[in-house]
Amino acid sequence: MLDITPRVEQIIEESRLHNGVVNVSGRGSTLGVTTLEYETGCVADLRRALDKIAPANSDYAHNARWGDDNGFAHLRSALMGTAKSFPLCDGKLGLGTWQQIVLCDFDDRAREREVTVTVVGD
Amino acid sequence: MLDITPRVEQIIEESRLHNGVVNVSGRGSTLGVTTLEYETGCVADLRRALDKIAPANSDYAHNARWGDDNGFAHLRSALMGTAKSFPLCDGKLGLGTWQQIVLCDFDDRAREREVTVTVVGD
Amino acid sequence: MLDITPRVEQIIEESRLHNGVVNVSGRGSTLGVTTLEYETGCVADLRRALDKIAPANSDYAHNARWGDDNGFAHLRSALMGTAKSFPLCDGKLGLGTWQQIVLCDFDDRAREREVTVTVVGD
Numbered sequence: 001m002l003d004i005t006p007r008v009e010q011i012i013e014e015s016r017l018h019n020g021v022v023n024v025s026g027r028g029s030t031l032g033v034t035t036l037e038y039e040t041g042c043v044a045d046l047r048r049a050l051d052k053i054a055p056a057n058s059d060y061a062h063n064a065r066w067g068d069d070n071g072f073a074h075l076r077s078a079l080m081g082t083a084k085s086f087p088l089c090d091g092k093l094g095l096g097t098w099q100q101i102v103l104c105d106f107d108d109r110a111r112e113r114e115v116t117v118t119v120v121g122d
Numbered sequence: 123m124l125d126i127t128p129r130v131e132q133i134i135e136e137s138r139l140h141n142g143v144v145n146v147s148g149r150g151s152t153l154g155v156t157t158l159e160y161e162t163g164c165v166a167d168l169r170r171a172l173d174k175i176a177p178a179n180s181d182y183a184h185n186a187r188w189g190d191d192n193g194f195a196h197l198r199s200a201l202m203g204t205a206k207s208f209p210l211c212d213g214k215l216g217l218g219t220w221q222q223i224v225l226c227d228f229d230d231r232a233r234e235r236e237v238t239v240t241v242v243g244d
Numbered sequence: 245m246l247d248i249t250p251r252v253e254q255i256i257e258e259s260r261l262h263n264g265v266v267n268v269s270g271r272g273s274t275l276g277v278t279t280l281e282y283e284t285g286c287v288a289d290l291r292r293a294l295d296k297i298a299p300a301n302s303d304y305a306h307n308a309r310w311g312d313d314n315g316f317a318h319l320r321s322a323l324m325g326t327a328k329s330f331p332l333c334d335g336k337l338g339l340g341t342w343q344q345i346v347l348c349d350f351d352d353r354a355r356e357r358e359v360t361v362t363v364v365g366d
Binding site for chain 1 (some may be wrong): 251269270272273304323329358360364
């Protein structure tokens with residue numbers, strides 16, 4: 001789980017837009033995008049909850065069908081969602097003080113990930 | 123669970139817009155919209171997970187109050203969300219290779235469903 | 245859990261925009277925004293489901309680390325999401341008949357909350 005807020009803010013600044021909506025969208029079906037107070041406690045709690053909702057074992061129809069090992073990752077992605085949108089207000093990303101945008105890579109091996117940040121407005 | 127990606131792409135093409143944000147929004151409180159690798163394994167895994175999170179039985183306050191049988195469908199909808207937004211980049215919907223937009227009808231009887239696709243940008 | 249649909253509709257009317265996308269975004273990491281048929285049964289069912297997914301006890305790494313009591317609130321927020329977007333069609337918010345926008349304050353004490361409603365379109 002990675003805090004991508006600084007990178008999103010940089011792209012907003014480069015866009016030179018001041019008001020509108022910012023969409024943060026991960027490409028793929030084994031990742032998720034959400035917000036979290038990004039500190040080790042909350043990160044651990046979210047991991048544990050996901051382990052309960054979609055355990056990282058091999059008991060998945062996706063695995064049985066394709067010989068994959070990442071059925072749990074697909075499931076977590078579908079439940080959390082891969083994209084979130086936030087307001088842009090006077091050039092600032094509209095988040096709370098303790099709220100960061102977090103990219104969750106659920107896959108069973110390290111991967112390079114692509115996240116698209118789109119700013120719409122004026 | 124229905125793969126609606128081709129229909130969303132058709133609407134994008136008709137919009138003649140090239141860059142911006144695409145919002146895919148189901149109307150109603152007993153459906154969900156998410157992304158998934160749309161193959162029978164992942165679909166079965168998601169169904170099973172939802173059956174665990176919100177079992178399709180009659181033990182719901184909504185059912186007790188209104189004589190309905192679809193309290194589980196309302197719950198699944200609130201937890202998954204009914205709308206998702208994605209980037210539009212150079213005329214292409216910004217999804218991963220194995221990532222499809224999926225409409226989930228959670229209700230206890232077959233229904234006609236309305237999904238609104240809105241493209242904002244230029 | 246609070247039905248904020250009327251307030252969102254008021255802001256849309258004040259915006260004088262007719263078509264586009266409406267983003268409803270809560271500020272903070274211990275709240276959620278979703279849609280629900282806003283009646284006491286569905287509200288009770290959602291509460292109960294969240295109590296199962298993220299029980300309101302003290303068994304959270306966030307609590308252990310910071311001496312807080314709201315680890316469950318952070319977890320619920322990350323799983324539900326703090327923002328949702330909906331279509332604006334001919335001046336009307338694109339929801340189903342029984343579908344309301346609901347602000348969920350998960351925190352362990354009463355708080356004032358800020359929700360930003362952004363309308364993008366024309």
